[in-house]
Amino acid sequence: MTDINAPRGPASPPKPAVRTARPSVMQRAAAERTQTTIGRRRVVNVVMVGVTFGAAILATLPLIFILGHLIVAGASSINVxxxxxxxxxxxxxxxxxxxxxxxxxxxxxxxxxxxxxxxxxxxxxxxxxxxxxxxxxxxxxxxxxxxxxxxxxxxxxxxxxxxxxxxxxxxxxxxxxxxxxxxxxxxxxxxxxxxxxxxxxxxxxxxxxxxxxxxxxxxxxxxxxxxxxxxxxxxxxxxxxxxxxxxxxxxxxxxxxxxxxxxxxxxxxxxxxxxxxxxxxxxxxxxxxxxxxxxxxxxxxxxxxxxxxxxxxxxx
Amino acid sequence: MATEPPRAPVPTAVTAPPPAAGAERRRLEVASLSAYYGSAEIVRGVSITFRDREVTAIIGPSGCGKSTLLRCLNRMHETVPTAHVAGSVSLDGRDIYAKGVNAIEVRRHIGMVFQRPTPFPTMSIRDNVAAGLQILGRDKPSRAETDHIVEDALRRTALWDEVSNRLKDSAIGLSGGQQQRLCIARALATRPAVLLLDEPTASLDPISTQKVEELVYELRRDMTVVIVTHNMQQAARVSDRTAFMLMGELVEIAATNTLFTTPSDSRTEAYITGRFG
Amino acid sequence: MVSEAARPVVTTRPDDTGLGARIDGSAIGDSIYRWMTTAFALGIPILLLFIAIEIGAAAWPALKAFGFGFLTSSDWDPPHNIFGAAPAIYGTIVSSFIALLIATPLALGVAIFLSEFAPSWLRQPVAFLVDLLAAIPSVVYGLWGIFVLQPLLRDHVMPLLSAIPLLGQTPLFEGPAYGPSMLSAGLILAIMVLPFISAVSREVLMAVPRSQxxxxxxxxATKWEMISDAVVPYARSGIIGGIILGLGRALGETMAVTMLIGNVHKISASLLAPGYTMASLIANEFAEATGDLHLSALMAVGAVLFVVTLIVNGLARWLVWRVSREGQS
Missing domain, CATH: 1.10.3720.10 (MetI-like)
Structure with missing residues (x-):
């Protein structure tokens, strides 16, 4: 549970120690996990990557729409x-x-x-x-x-x-x-x-x-x-x-x-x-x-x- | 000290009269000095004399208060919140902690160089060296005088040949060793009577370290040098006298040779033979 | 360059060091500097105090005249000097709630994607684009809302919502679709607060220690299990702080809402109906307010908005501060 041997990126500063309360919660979660199949968990993982990626796309869409419309509607009136x-x-x-x-x-x-x-x-x-x-x-x-x-x-x-x-x-x-x-x-x-x-x-x-x-x-x-x-x-x-x-x-x-x-x-x-x-x-x-x-x-x-x-x- | 006649203040002349004879002249005297952070006593009742034209090294295990003692010598200690000092430090017989003495004035006479090089990143090499001269108000030297002082300071630190063709460049472009020598040049440019060095080679490579040590050895010709170091070999190489501190107290001070060969205190012996610290 | 011989040799002065011989202005300069910075720092509390006093004093006549009823009454009748801010308060809450309902999952998704999943080459540009949403002026959102978003909602989205079985029959989507509505205002607010929630969430997610x-x-655990079991719970109160910070923005947002909400003093259950918010009420009526009591009532609305955002922002700052402090300890 320590991070002594963990690979550490050059940018990561020293991190505080793990809080003792956390692992027990996660250990329980891990125990439950072993009962489900690995395959299903992987699918969930991939789906969530997709969902969050979708959110990122969706969040940038308004920006693109607004800027796009601004250029289309505004450029024609811009002159000297x-x-x-x-x-x-x-x-x-x-x-x-x-x-x-x-x-x-x-x-x-x-x-x-x-x-x-x-x-x-x-x-x-x-x-x-x-x-x-x-x-x-x-x-x-x-x-x-x-x-x-x-x-x-x-x-x-x-x-x-x-x-x-x-x-x-x-x-x-x-x-x-x-x-x-x-x-x-x-x-x-x-x-x-x-x-x-x-x-x-x-x-x-x-x-x-x-x-x-x-x-x-x-x-x-x-x-x-x-x-x-x-x-x-x-x-x-x-x-x-x-x-x-x-x-x-x-x-x-x-x-x-x-x-x-x-x-x-x-x-x-x-x-x-x-x-x-x-x-x-x-x-x-x-x-x-x-x-x-x-x-x-x-x-x-x-x-x-x-x-x-x-x-x-x-x-x- | 008492045998010496009082001297009139000398205006900032570029050349100075020849030094007074007698190498044993006392320059900086510390009397029962204690230094605190809040209520923690870091330096405990230290009395020590630093002589003119000598290099005094202060050694001791980390946390023994040697850096704090050094910072008391030019009133840098008090710049940290909750830090305070008891006792006295006299420069040429005048208590630098006396009422009416300006800490800023003290620091102009007692220069300091730190563990890590601290060139001002927004200034050129020249301006870095001249930084201490820019604050003199009406005593500020002219441009030409400043150029001379900068050149001299850089020559003394053996940097002139390395940087003379890029004085207008940023000081950040220099190597770590060059930066540290630049900081020494900057301290020398204000012509202090005493130079304090706080582990000046701690962040340098061996070759740069050697250059700085040679420079320190040279500086004794016309000033008082106090160097704090965790490196006993360095103390042995550069200093005339060495002081050993332990847990905030001064254990002993002696000629460097004596201290490293026949220390009078068993704790000093234990430290220099590597039995602790 | 002077020749070597003529160049003066710099040495130290071995003689009197002249302590205190020259008294420069440093002590005076230091105290001037100290006083100046302290005065500037005090400028912030003083400014806030001024704002509170000025608005409080201006609002006092209306608050005194209507008492607590000012918050609960729906009558806003300037000619007869009767003022109740309930519709504006209701509209502020509902439009902000819609905004958070839409923006929170989206912002969290973006934050998780950027802090956990995104390849490094994608992270910077996407984060930049989302941050850019915060740089668009409110009035430009309003302009876009009037001419693009609102027609789109009126002609395509609103009929669709009303046509949903069961949900479409609830009072929530009742009545004709005009365009200016609580829904348009909430949607534009959602876009506007999204970058704030996502930026704070991203920050607290990245602050979760590697050891966790x-x-x-x-x-x-798979990567997603790591995020849902370890990372998000650890960052939870910081994320909540970010959402509340977004709420603070939504509550006080003025221009875009004024341009889209329809500005009607009426509490309607339907999201398709127009409404009012506190900020848009002030923006819309302040310039035309002639009666002293009308003006005071608008100031009172401003005072309510001031107090509400103060509480909301204080809460948000406290939550975010708690997480960042835990991360350091």
Whole structure:
């Protein structure tokens, strides 16, 4: 029952010992097993491989259908106008979503400006104060914040920012989105900083580095590729968010990049066009969705490559 | 110590006046030092003197507190949560644990090299060596001065010929032995008075080990070196004096030759003849 | 390059080491750094507290006016200032339940296939594709749901369901098939939460110690018997945590549901009938709410949603955390 002689893959870390309660259950199962025929058990095994494989196929089908339909329905409306024009009045042909793309970019920048410093700072705190009550509480609450429905964040931003100012602004939406980035950025920052070997921190301290310099110049710098990945994942998550924008940025049919004005956003525009009665706007919604997915996928892929390349930790 | 006249602080000059005569000069004095993790006493009332221009080796079985003692000498011990220290450590007669003494300042005068090579992975070879100089604020040397200091440090560690044509490359590309010598060069670049080596060859191959040992032997010319090692042959090869520790206590310290041939304590004898540990 | 002779020789200063001679800003810098990171870390609890206070205060008038009846009453009549959130609460529970019913077996199948059966060349791409489902924005799911999934359900699947002997006659599949329905919302939610459940399950399955697997194999178990007897029981509470995490997502999901559920204040037994969820109710009526009490009632729905997801997520985190801690000890 020990694993001493078992072949072990190079990637498998040392495993804890077998719990004593388990074997007896399994031994009973094994005893029952000997009464059935080997052949039937093999068939069950093969069937279950098939069933789980089927589940995997079934799970990827929606993705293929959705992406396929997006390309078929959206590509025909994608042209130069789509990237350079603002929407035409309902029912008129042509027009584009350029203002919505600019708006999404502005919102991403505003959200990052708010969410990244808090997320990274909190992540640093959690990594450097592990085991303290405050750190545990903050980590748990960060998870709670991560599970908060985006619509709740939306009505909070309305109550907190829009209502007092009596005005829908891009800023309110940016802060709502930024708040949603915080837990993800906090979590990845903490994890990436924990990967940095303690010896590196000690080496810097032994050179006469102060704690803050050690943390920022050596530890944070070393963990940076991983943190960039976390930030990109967080951005890709909020780029397509709609619910927090409904009552904060409102949407805008015209050009605007100001944080103090209502602003257009790609997901919001897709929503409004999708529920409109005009075929012309439906087509633009498909095109917008294709572009939005493209943006999200590009950011996600960039996030993967940010980790893969140059994560230079340790010498061996 | 008392016989020596007080000296005025010397600005960070690149060249230093010739060393004072008298090889027996005391540099680092440890008086009844105890070190704790929480309530566990790892080092128990150790008093020991490290002389200038000497290599002192600290040997002993694992867990005897030799690394912890070393980490108390430049106040690295206190960077671990719950760790604390009682007693005193004096550098040139000044208690490094005294009130008002900055631990960071202490570590700039007492350099340290660890068991495993710790080059900063995001810095080039040059920047690694210069890392300790970048934090000097207004005393920071100019670019040209830094280049000189880097070159000197690399020459002293016999790395210059191996890396001079790739100073801008990442330090991660170096071999383990080169990385460890780079870490020694990095420690030397800030021109510490004392260099602490915590089993510096534990993760190196025999050839790299030999290079590091030669380097340690050379370093005694102008500094105090304390080396912790589990390898008695290494202690015998590189050190002038050797201290033997057991269960947190200093058993004895003597000239290396004496300690390995005619130890005065039976426990030392048992250890060096391999009867335990 | 300076010539060898001119190059200054670096030696140590044998003289006074000047301890404390130079006081740099390190101590001040350290305390600034400490205060800054602590402040950022405190930002998270403060933000949550703000959210709770702001929404709680805004919801208070409605909660005070209707008391517990707010949760049980089905009347939602803005012109007469009568508000009861029961249909939205019912719709939230039912649509999430449908989603979990469909997504859980599928996600478990995917997780078991990827962690146990899949050849390594297939593992990465399939895992990537399933993870990609989580990257699709909610509004895109909604768009696809309106124009592709919903017509498909209305024209082909729903008639088929009604035609099933016995089951088709139950109230569950009663009434005409319009399209916008609890079923469409539940189905789109199933697709959306699947990657979350599968990712957490895969993670906890892979965290099962090798010794557990080998113990089963050594007793002559087939691979499937090893999975069902040793691996899944060991990872059980983590898998349940993953399912509950999926539940948390489903409860709060807004856009796709708003676009598909039909938005009707009515509790119907039939899955083919339209309904409402808490999130879609807010999304749909918040912008048009004119009366103060209407707005407060919507805030109260938000407060209920906040509390429910808080409990559900707390539970899920606790279960997942318990497994990962056991794996380490």
């Amino acid at each position: 106008d789509f990237f350079t024009q603002i929407p035409k009045p309902p029912g008129e042909a042509g027009g584009g979503m350029a203002n919505a793309m600019v708006g999404t970019l502005v919102l991403i920048l505003a959200a990052s400006a708010f969410g990244l410093p808090i997320g990274i700072g909190a992540g640093l705190y959690l990594a450097e104060n592990r085991g303290t009550h405050l750190a545990n509480a903050v980590r748990f609450l960060s998870d709670v914040l991560n599970g908060l429905p985006s619509i709740v964040m939306g009505i909070f931003a309305w109550q907190f920012l829009v209502k007092p100012m009596a005005k829908f602004t891009a800023l309110a939406g940016g802060i709502a989105l930024g708040a949603m980035m915080i837990p993800l950025v906090t979590r990845t920052t903490e994890e990436m900083i924990r990967i940095v070997p303690v010896s590196l921190r000690e080496a810097a301290l032994a050179l006469g580095y102060s704690r803050w310099r050690t943390s920022l110049v050596v530890v944070l710098r070393t963990a940076l590729p991983g943190i960039v990945t976390g930030a990109l994942v967080a951005v890709s998550r909020i780029a397509g968010e709609t619910a927090p924008l409904l009552f904060t940025v409102l949407g805008n049919q015209f050009w605007s990049a100001s944080l103090r004005e209502p602003i257009a956003a790609l997901p919001l525009q897709i929503f409004n066009f999708a529920i409109s009665p005009y075929d012309q706007q439906h087509a633009l919604a498909w095109a917008g969705a294709l572009v939005l997915i493209g943006i999200v996928l590009i950011i996600s892929l960039a996030a993967r490559f940010a980790t893969r390349s140059r994560f230079g930790l340790g010498g061996d | 697997r080998e113990a089963a194999l050594a007793l002559g």
